[in-house]
Amino acid sequence: xxxxxxxxxxxxxxxxxxxxxxxxxxxxxxxxxxxxxxxxxxxxxxxxxxxxxxxxxxxxxxxxxxxxxxxxxxxxxxxxxxxxxxxxxxxxxxxxxxxxxxxxxxxxxxxxxxxxxxxxxxxxxxxxxxxxxxxxxxxxxxxxxxxxxxxxxxxxxx
Amino acid sequence: xxxxxxxxxxxxxxxxxxxxxxxxxxxxxxxxxxxxxxxxxxxxxxxxxxxxxxxxxxxxxxxxxxxxxxxxxxxxxxxxxxxxxxxxxxxxxxxxxxxxxxxxxxxxxxxxxxxxxxxxxxxxxxxxxxxxxxxxxxxxxxxxxxxxxxxxxxxxxxxxxxxxxxxxxxxxxxxxxxxxxxxxxxxxxxxxxxxxxxxxxxxxxxxxxxxxxxxxxxxxxxxxxxxxxxxxxxxxxxxxxxxxxxxxxxxxxxxxxxxxxxxxxxxxx
Amino acid sequence: xxxxxxxxxxxxxxxxxxxxxxxxxxxxxxxxxxxxxxxxxxxxxxxxxxxxxxxxxxxxxxxxxxxxxxxxxxxxxxxxxxxxxxxxxxxxxxxxxxxxxxxxxxxxxxxxxxxxxxxxxxxxxxxxxxxxxxxxxxxxxxxxxxxxxxxxxxxxxxxxxxxxxxxxxxxxxxxxxxxxxxxxxxxxxxxxxxxxxxxxxxxxxxxxxxxxxxxxxxxxxxxxxxxxxxxxxxxxxxxxxxxxxxxxxxxxxxxxxxxxxxxx
Numbered sequence: 001x002x003x004x005x006x007x008x009x010x011x012x013x014x015x016x017x018x019x020x021x022x023x024x025x026x027x028x029x030x031x032x033x034x035x036x037x038x039x040x041x042x043x044x045x046x047x048x049x050x051x052x053x054x055x056x057x058x059x060x061x062x063x064x065x066x067x068x069x070x071x072x073x074x075x076x077x078x079x080x081x082x083x084x085x086x087x088x089x090x091x092x093x094x095x096x097x098x099x100x101x102x103x104x105x106x107x108x109x110x111x112x113x114x115x116x117x118x119x120x121x122x123x124x125x126x127x128x129x130x131x132x133x134x135x136x137x138x139x140x141x142x143x144x145x146x147x148x149x150x151x152x153x154x155x156x157x158x
Numbered sequence: 159x160x161x162x163x164x165x166x167x168x169x170x171x172x173x174x175x176x177x178x179x180x181x182x183x184x185x186x187x188x189x190x191x192x193x194x195x196x197x198x199x200x201x202x203x204x205x206x207x208x209x210x211x212x213x214x215x216x217x218x219x220x221x222x223x224x225x226x227x228x229x230x231x232x233x234x235x236x237x238x239x240x241x242x243x244x245x246x247x248x249x250x251x252x253x254x255x256x257x258x259x260x261x262x263x264x265x266x267x268x269x270x271x272x273x274x275x276x277x278x279x280x281x282x283x284x285x286x287x288x289x290x291x292x293x294x295x296x297x298x299x300x301x302x303x304x305x306x307x308x309x310x311x312x313x314x315x316x317x318x319x320x321x322x323x324x325x326x327x328x329x330x331x332x333x334x335x336x337x338x339x340x341x342x343x344x345x346x347x348x349x350x351x352x353x354x355x356x357x358x359x360x361x362x363x364x365x366x367x368x369x370x371x372x373x374x375x376x377x378x379x380x381x382x383x384x385x386x387x388x389x390x391x392x393x394x395x396x397x398x399x400x401x402x403x404x405x406x407x408x409x410x411x412x413x414x415x416x417x418x419x420x421x422x423x424x425x426x427x
Numbered sequence: 428x429x430x431x432x433x434x435x436x437x438x439x440x441x442x443x444x445x446x447x448x449x450x451x452x453x454x455x456x457x458x459x460x461x462x463x464x465x466x467x468x469x470x471x472x473x474x475x476x477x478x479x480x481x482x483x484x485x486x487x488x489x490x491x492x493x494x495x496x497x498x499x500x501x502x503x504x505x506x507x508x509x510x511x512x513x514x515x516x517x518x519x520x521x522x523x524x525x526x527x528x529x530x531x532x533x534x535x536x537x538x539x540x541x542x543x544x545x546x547x548x549x550x551x552x553x554x555x556x557x558x559x560x561x562x563x564x565x566x567x568x569x570x571x572x573x574x575x576x577x578x579x580x581x582x583x584x585x586x587x588x589x590x591x592x593x594x595x596x597x598x599x600x601x602x603x604x605x606x607x608x609x610x611x612x613x614x615x616x617x618x619x620x621x622x623x624x625x626x627x628x629x630x631x632x633x634x635x636x637x638x639x640x641x642x643x644x645x646x647x648x649x650x651x652x653x654x655x656x657x658x659x660x661x662x663x664x665x666x667x668x669x670x671x672x673x674x675x676x677x678x679x680x681x682x683x684x685x686x687x688x689x690x691x
Contacts, residue, residue: 017587250561
């Protein structure tokens, strides 16, 4: 094999390998984690976060606007404190509310933000005033059964 | 007399508990072709590796051009080796390179020369061994004798001041053998170098060399010029030159008594 | 004290002390290899030749295996997913399995048996024919001239081959999922792209393959260099390269995956 031919094939090989990595990067995956510099931090307290996980998306009107960066327990009030990295492009008014939602019935959980009407915006480090917790399926079912049982017992009383 | 080019001074070397060389001393002067003779396994190849710095002596000194090889660090060792050329027993040509590239190898690796000069040098070296016509062949296309000559051209590529030959005559037909022998002498005289030929080919080397050392049990047991050696009545030298199977160099490796190992009892009458 | 220390280890028997001695030698070998590595980049042509042998010549087996594995993944995955009505997630399944695990791991296993064994055999035979010794006597360090370029050629080739394996696998999954089973191509790609993460899936896969490349290349050059200079010695070393590489790849995979695991 001539030297020039080896160089040609090795060049082609390296180009194909880099193209494969680029394909994986651009077509197969997406950079879901936002770069650190263009974000600001918001927190929200929830009574129950259900199955929410770190890196879960934060969405508003279905558009991803941020990521959950940490979840911990506030030991004074015993509520879950969720910290989010929000995209700088998107700002929300101070009376916006955050709730934990589920995509589909069994899908992953995410934080949904419903914007408010206030003129003042939530700044770096501020906290959502209005939150609603995750819907926990077991609680939902037991509440449903309980109310059915109540109905049943009130019916027999009649 | 000037300082000898190679001097071994009471060198001891071995692996594990077993000493291959014990108390070996010899000298090689510039311009000399010296043969080291001895039976197989008498430590001749080990001796060449000690001179080349691939092995280090346990005791004693190995001096090449006045410098102690055993005390050199890696850089100094590689600098020293530039002055050496070694012909390996079976040539050790690089099988993935052509004859031309094999001879060019030390030039390209060690000397910063333009490719046109390298080409001329390679053709000169190949011409010296009579194989300029084989420049474009691959090593597997060469006969044993030709491969050895190419390896010789490669060994002299950088005009070494000391040539080491490890069994250069083994496995060659008489014509190739004579050719190699003649080349060793001619190249030595042309380069003004010294050569050490490790061999057990008595007839060829006695006609070729200036001085002979006989080795056995890791020691030099006899030495002299070829004429002295031929006239010697040293029992080992006589055994070696005449090719007698048994003598001071025993036919049998030391072992337990034969009858005992076969499980026979010796019945004494 | 020193005598008791040595006596303790020799009491453990030859297999144990032999393994320790080999590990020590391998470490020393690796450090020497790193010290002589600049040569592999200053004279990059030497390394290019090794990328040719280790990388270019492995492309065919990597591409074909990747294609087949992707097709099998799609067939098997479809069979399971369709029971949950989740067949549109097939792209996710194929891409995640390949990018995170199968690309780097199976790619490295194939690389060890195709290129690693060849490197070991080549170096072992060069040693047996005294070529390495001859090089040393010509004042050329075999570590810089022979070992380092082969090592770096392997290290450079491995991530590229693993990425090719993954891409071919995804293409195989696409062929089966979309062309054969009739899934919607838009759904296939968009679900995949929506779930597979650049940093946590693709980059971690690439990092894994770099580690595997270093491990396999080191084992291959070391076994070749350490091979006894006999026909049995070289054949044994070639086998050891494949076996040791496979074990090290799988063991490293567990460790690396544990490091990269991001669940809570």
